[in-house]
Amino acid sequence: MIQNSTAVTSPVAATRSTSLIALALSAVLGLGVVFSVGLAQANALHDAAHDVRHANGFPCH
Amino acid sequence: MFTRLITSAVFAGAGAGLIAALLQLTFVQPVLLHAELYESGQLVHFGAEAVSAHPDLGGLDLMRDGLSVLFSMLLYTGYALLLLPLMAIAEQRGQSLDGKTGLIWGAIGFLVIQFAPGFTLAPEVPGVAAADVFARQFWWVGTVVAAGVAAGLIAFTRSWFAWIGAAVLLLAPHLIGAPEPESFAGPVPPEIAALFAARAFGVALVGWALLGAFAAYFWRTSAVHSPATQARSA
Numbered sequence: 001m002i003q004n005s006t007a008v009t010s011p012v013a014a015t016r017s018t019s020l021i022a023l024a025l026s027a028v029l030g031l032g033v034v035f036s037v038g039l040a041q042a043n044a045l046h047d048a049a050h051d052v053r054h055a056n057g058f059p060c061h
Numbered sequence: 062m063f064t065r066l067i068t069s070a071v072f073a074g075a076g077a078g079l080i081a082a083l084l085q086l087t088f089v090q091p092v093l094l095h096a097e098l099y100e101s102g103q104l105v106h107f108g109a110e111a112v113s114a115h116p117d118l119g120g121l122d123l124m125r126d127g128l129s130v131l132f133s134m135l136l137y138t139g140y141a142l143l144l145l146p147l148m149a150i151a152e153q154r155g156q157s158l159d160g161k162t163g164l165i166w167g168a169i170g171f172l173v174i175q176f177a178p179g180f181t182l183a184p185e186v187p188g189v190a191a192a193d194v195f196a197r198q199f200w201w202v203g204t205v206v207a208a209g210v211a212a213g214l215i216a217f218t219r220s221w222f223a224w225i226g227a228a229v230l231l232l233a234p235h236l237i238g239a240p241e242p243e244s245f246a247g248p249v250p251p252e253i254a255a256l257f258a259a260r261a262f263g264v265a266l267v268g269w270a271l272l273g274a275f276a277a278y279f280w281r282t283s284a285v286h287s288p289a290t291q292a293r294s295a
Contacts, residue, residue, distance in 0.1 A: 018062065019062045022062040022063035023062075025063060026063065026066040026067065026070065026142045026145060027142065027146050029139075030139045030140065030141070030142025032139075034136065036135075037132050037139060039198055039202075041194070048128045049132045051125065051128075051129045052082075052085070052133050054185065054187060054257075055089045055093070055129075055133075055184070055261050056265060057261055057262075058198075059185070059201050060187075060194070
């Protein structure tokens with residue numbers, strides 16, 4: 001049992017930094033999607049997402 | 062891990078976004094279409110003749126409503142991509158994560174992204190008077206960020222100092238005030254605008270609560286197949 005737990009310590013430490021990058025990437029991607037749907041002022045995007053913006057409380061018009 | 066985050070977010074976002082969109086089309090869209098009749102001048106509030114409160118709003122518009130469904134699913138996927146990393150960090154720090162705690166995560170997401178800015182900048186129906194859109198967006202983003210930091214301080218710290226800081230962050234945007242129009246010249250009756258704000262909040266609360274529950278569920282389900290988790294539990 002003890003051997004097992006020490007054996008997995010280093011892989012877990014190694015995955016911790018890659019997992020931080022994955023977490024950050026996910027958040028950046030999420031910000032991009034929310035910005036595009038909710039805030040970007042490009043006309044085509046605004047028209048297509050118009051009703052969703054109003055219904056979800058984003059400032060519109 | 063990244064694949065696991067993306068797939069969980071897409072499943073949760075698509076599911077919650079679809080349900081939110083159906084609720085939106087049922088409860089919010091008729092109010093919005095009604096308001097647009099006043100925005101376009103087809104109906105006139107306080108005109109020469111009394112106006113019926115129950116006009117014909119037309120049926121389903123496949124193109125327009127289809128886009129709403131699509132964008133709602135996209136938006137909720139975006140929310141899930143933001144929510145899941147925070148859930149994962151909390152889980153790494155020993156917090157349990159399941160459908161029930163996911164519900165709380167979702168409700169807090171609603172408070173941060175919908176309710177905090179909406180407390181002063183109420184969900185706007187088309188045709189109401191409003192200040193410059195960029196000024197409102199700037200205030201909106203600032204308020205969401207402040208509320209998000211405040212929620213983190215309340216949930217994850219144990220010091221009175223941090224909690225007071227959270228209270229200040231929650232109050233400050235509303236004490237400073239959101240950009241307001243010069244005068245109230247909106248042509249939409251207040252009855253419609255009030256119903257719209259209430260319905261928008263209600264649908265969003267359901268959508269967010271489901272999103273949190275779904276995100277936690279898919280995150281946990283995918284852990285069973287993840288090699289990293291198997292190594293840890295071996």
